[in-house]
Amino acid sequence: MKGNSGEEVSKRESSGGSSSSLNLDWRFNQTLRNVQGLLKGRSFPGKVLLTRKSEPAIESSVAERSPDIERSHSETDIGPNESIDVHEGKVQSSGNVASDAKVKKANPSSAKSDNADAEPQKSVSGARATDSARIAKFKKELSAQTVVLDSLRQLAWSGVPPYMRPTVWRLLLGYAPPNSDRRDAVLTRKRLEYVECVARYYDIPDTERSDDEINMLRQIGVDCPRTVPDVSFFQQPEVQKSLERILYTWAIRHPASGYVQGINDLATPFLLVFLSEHLEGSMENWRLSDLLPQKISDVEADCYWCLSKLLDGMHDHYTFAQPGIQRLVFKFKELVRRIDEPVSRHIEEQGLEFLQFAFRWFNCLLIREVPFHLVTRLWDTYIAEGDALPDFLVYICTSLLLTWSEKLQKLDFQEMVMFLQRLPTGKWTDQELEMVLSRAYMWHTMFESSPSHLAR
Template identity: 45%
Template sequence: MASDGARKQFWKRSNSKVPGSIQHVYGAQHPPFDPLSHGTPGKAAPPAPATPLKAKRPSTFQEFESSTSDAWDAGEDEDELLAMAAESLNTEVVMETAHRVLRNHSQRQERPPPREAPQPRAEPALAPAPGGDLRLVKSVSESHTPCPAESASDTVPLQRSRSLPHSAAGALGGTSDPSTLGSSASSDREASRLDKFRQLITGPHTDLEELRKLSWSGIPKAVRPITWKLLSGYLPANADRRPATLQRKQTEYFAFIERYYDSRNDEAHQDTFRQIFERILFIWAIRHPASGYVQGINDLVTPFFVVFICEHIEEDDADAADVSRVPADALHSVEADTFWCVSRLLDGIQDNYTFAQPGIQMKVRMLEELVSRIDEHVHRHLERHEVRYLQFAFRWMNNLLTRELPLRCAVRLWDTYQAEPEGFSRFHLYVCAAFLLSWRKEILEEGDFQELLLFLQNLPTAHWGDGDVSLLLAEAYRLKFAFADAPSHYKK
C-alpha cells in the first residue's frame, strides 16, 4: 500500500499556475473540450483518496527506482486512466460532430455567392483590372478557372460593404449607370488612364506623389512593372539615371550569387520558378542575418516575379509560362529586379520576421482592438466561441493576404499598397479589419468553434475580382480615416 501511495503521489500533476506557464491554443482539428457540456453515459470519475498522504523523508535513488520500476506495466492505474478517457470522450459523438462540421463547410463552399436584387441607383464605375490574367495558384481559395477580363463589368461587386467616404469613391472612378456604360466608353477611360501613366513615367523627372495618387485605384498592366519599381524606390525618379541604376543593381545581385550561392553549371540544369525563388531567398537571408529565412517570405516574392516576368511572355496565364523559353538576359533582369523590390518591401516590415516575429504579434493585437471598437458584436461572437485572432490573422499579417486572395486580386491589392504611404505596414491593418468584417453575416451564422475556424481559414474568395478588391480598399480607407489619427477612438 505504501508503494501504491508513493506511485500515485509521483504521477500526480500540480494544477497551480505559475508565471510564464504555457496557455493552450486550440486548432480546428482539436477544439477545446468541456466535459460538462458533452454529457456522455458512463460511470462517475473515481473518487480521490480518503486519507491524505503523509509527508515522507527524501528517498534514496534505490527506493525511488524500486517504487517506480513498474510504472509502465499494465495495472490497475492504467485501466483506471483508460476508463476515464473512455468516459470523457465518446467516439461516436466525436466522429458525428466532425462529419457534421465538414459536411456543413463543404455545402457552404459549393453554394454560389448571394446576389442582391438590381437597384435603380447608380453603381461605382470600377478602375480597370490590374492584369487579371496573372495566376500562380498558391491558395486553396483560388479558382482554376480562367481569370476575368480586365473590364470592371465582369467582376462581382462585394455585397457586404458599408458606406464609403467621398474621397474613396472618387478614387474608384466616380459613379455611372451600368446600363449606359458601353464597352467603348470603358476602353476610352482605360486608354486615358494609360496615357496619364505614360506621361508621368516617360517625363524627364517623374512626380512620384502624382504617380501614387494615380496608382491608388489600380495600375494598368502595360505600365505596372516600371510603376512598381518607381513606387518601391528601386528606380530613381530621374529618367536619365534609370538605365545605369538597373545595370548596377543587376550586376551587384549576380555578384552576390557568385560569391554566396553554389550554382549548378551542368548542361542539364535549367532555371525554374523554384530555383529562381531559392536564390532570391537565400541571398536575402545571407544579407539579413537578424531575420534569416522565415516561412511566408516566399509568398511575398511571387507578386513581384509574376508582374516582372509578364513583360517577357506571351501567355495570358503566368502559371502556364515556361521560364526556360524566356531569354536568359531577360530572365536575369527579372530575377535581380524581383530581389531588390522584395528587399525594399521587407526593409519596412522586417520586425515581422525577426525572432518570435514581434511585429506580427503586435499587429494581431492591434487588429483585435480595432475590430472590438468597430463591431463589438462580431468581436464578442469570436470570444464566446474561443476563437483567437492569432489563429486566423497571423497568416494575414505574415503573407500580406496573398494566401487569402487569388493572385490577380493580390496584385491589384498591392497596387494600392505601393501607392499608399506605409501601405504594407500600417494600411494593411485596416485592410485586414475591413476584410474580416466583410464576412460579418457569415461569421455570425457560425455556431461553434470548428465551423468558425474552418471558415476563417478558408474564406471563399475564388470568385473575387478587381471590383471586390476596390470596395475592400475603399472600406479600409474609411477605417483609416476614422481611426488612424484618432487614438482616443482606437483604444478603449
C-alpha cells in the same frame, strides 16, 4: 454628425481654417456616397459608420474652389456590377451595358426617358474615357524627366495598367531612380551586384556553408515547391530554382531575420510582374526556359531588390518572435471590436484568438487569402502605401474579415477556424477586392484623425 451651416463654414474660413480640411471633408463624403451606392440593399457590418451626413455648405464651398472636380455618375447610377475608385475621390464605372440598363430600369425617371437605350451606351463610353484618362495620366507621369513619386503613388493606389506595372513598381519601391537619365545605369549596376551576390553566397559547395546556412537552404528548397501550389507556372523546376536563389540570397544578406516561412509567398508577385515584360500570353503558358539566362538573371535581380525594399519597411515582422506581426494583430483585434462589436464578442465567446487565423494574413500579406490573379492588383495598393503599408494592412484585414460578419456570428469555434483558414474568395473578381479596399480606405480616413476611437 450634424452638417455645418454655411455660416459656420464662413466662420471657420475667416478664422484661418485651411482649404485642405475642407477638401478632406468633401473627399470623405464623396467616398461615403460611393460606398453607400455600391452597398444598396446589402447588410453591412459597422453600418453606424455609414450614417455620417453630407455637409452641403462644405461641398458647395469646395465645388467653388475646385471646379475641376466632377462626379462622373450620380449616387443612383452606381450598380452592383460597378467598381469605384475611392482614392482619387471619383466614381470610376466598370459596369457593362447590361448592368447599366438594369440600373436605368430601376429608376422611374429614366424609364420615361426617350433616350433610355442611349444612356447605357453613354455610361460605357464614359467608363472607357475614364480608363483612357487614367492611362494618359500614367504616361504623362512616367514620361517626365524626373518622375513625381507622390503623383505616381496616388495614381497607382487605384490600380496600375499591367504593362506599366514593372516600371511603376520599381519607381515606387525606390529601386529605380525617378530621374530617367540615371535609371538604366542604376538598374544595370544593381543587377550586376545581384549576380555577384549569387556567385558569392549561392553558387558555392555546402562545405563552405555553416550548418545554419545549410539548414536554411534546405528549408527554402522544401518551401519553394509549396509556393502557390494551385498555379502550375510555379511548379516548373526552373521557376522554383529562381525562387530559391532569390530567397537564399536575401536571407544571407539579412541575418537579423534570415529566412522565415511566408517570405517565399512575397516573392511571387514580383516574379510574375517582372517576367511579364519578357513573356506574353497567359501565365499558365509561360515557360521560363524560353528566356535567355541573362533575362532570367535580370528578372531575379529585380525581384530580389524590390523584395528587399518592401521588407525594409516591415523588418520586425520577420525577426525573432515576429513582434511586428503580433503588434498588428493586436491593432486588428481592437479595430474589429470598435467597428463591429457583435462579431468581436462572438469570436471572444467562442475562445478564438485572432493570432490563430490572422498571423498568416499578416505574415503573407493576404496572398493566400485571395485568388492569385487578384494579387498584383492588391499589391498596387500595397506599394502605393509605401511606409504606411503595415498600418493600412490592419484596415484591409478588418474589411476582409467583416465581409462575412453575419455568417461568422452563426459559427462555433471549429467552424470559424475552418472558415477563416479557407475563405470563400475563390470566385472573387476585381469588384469584390475593390469593395474590400474601399471600406478599408473609408475606415482609415475616419479613424486616422481620431486615434481616441482606438483607445480603451
